[in-house]
Amino acid sequence: MNLQQLYRYLSLDALHVTWTDVAEIIILSFIIYQILIWIKTTRAWSLLKGFSVIMALLAVAAIFHMNTILWIAKNFFSLGIMAVIVVFQPELRRALEQLGENNLLTTIVPFDSSRKEELSISDRTISELVKASFEMGKARTGALMVLEQSVSLNEYERTGIAIDSLVSSQLILNIFEKNTPLHDGAVILSGDRVRSATCYLPLSDNMTLSKALGTRHRAAVGISEVSDSLTIVVSEETGSVSVAKNGRLLRNLNQEQLKEQLQTLQTRISEKNRKIKLWKGRGRHEDKAAE
Structure with missing residues (x-):
């Protein structure tokens, strides 16, 4: 087969593909990409993993002709779709709002990939958080500090007052000082910055x-x-310091234990950032520059 025959074979006319079909493929690719991004940055990621397990079980049921299970799954499928819409209504609304707010070009091609790197936590931030937590504990000052990870907390940030300042023990102490305008509610931190204060969080x-x-x-x-965040809690009644993560509460931590929890979070985020850089092909270049 010569080059001319190969070109004719691969041409759009030979494959009966029109430019309308190409446009449809591009649009569908964009929609699927946005859905995947939404799944990755919301609770839908956990739902997707659970859904994958159910689909695997249904595949087994289909192979072994378990008709009762297949009948139940068929009748509950439409109900499940409605349940997903109800459960993820806030995330769906926010996703549509972001689509309307963003520039179309930057939505299709996300040039700004710095958000993941912004989540990096420095040793200084860890020291400041530990210092502030136990100073507030001694003074019986209640506090609630949420450290964002890969799941976006924008929905909860919007319920508070924007601050966007570097983390410092003095700032945190002033925020949670009793009878001040910002003391009620939670503080949301992203990396080394305090994003918002007086935020409302969902109760367990x-x-x-x-x-x-x-x-x-x-x-x-x-x-x-509902997220992969880590939250530091200082009790107003006892002054004890606790950490909440993965739906669990680790109570009555000392300074070393709290520091250990934050360092574990720091290591996890650093590993994610390193993988992102390697995926971009920048890791080798940065290693050479460091030498």
Whole structure:
């Protein structure tokens, strides 16, 4: 086969592909890409993993002709679609809002990839958080500090007052000082910056949590159930410092234990950032520059 025959074989006319089909492929690719980004940065990622398990079980049921299971799945499919829409209504609304706010070109080709790197936590920030937490504990000052990771907390940031300042123990102490305008609610941090204060968080419905825990601790567990964030809680009643993550509450931590939790988070984020840089092909260039 010569080059001319190969070109004729691969041409759009030979494949009966029109420019309308090409445009449809581009549009569908864009839509699928946006859906994948939305899944990755919301609770939908956990739902997708659970859905994959269910689909695998249904595939097994189909192979072994388990007709009862297939009948139940068929009848509950439409109900499941409605349930997903109800559960993820806030995320769907926010996704459509972002699509309308963003420039179309930057939405299709995301030039600004610095957000992941902004989430990096420095040793200084860890020291300032530990210092502020235990100073507030000694003074019996209640506090709630949420450290954002890969799941965006923009929905909750919007319920508070924007600050966008570097993390410092003095700033945190001033924010949570009693009878000040910003002391009520949670502070959301992203990397080394305080993004927003007086934020409202979802309360956990976990019935296994101790009845002695107040709203502050239930809010810390609640945000950890709907995101991959880590939340530091300082009790106003006892002055104890706790950490909420992955729907669990680690109570009565000392300074070393809190520092250890934050360093673990720091390591995890650094590894993600390194993988992103390697994927971009910049890792080798940066290593040479460092030498």
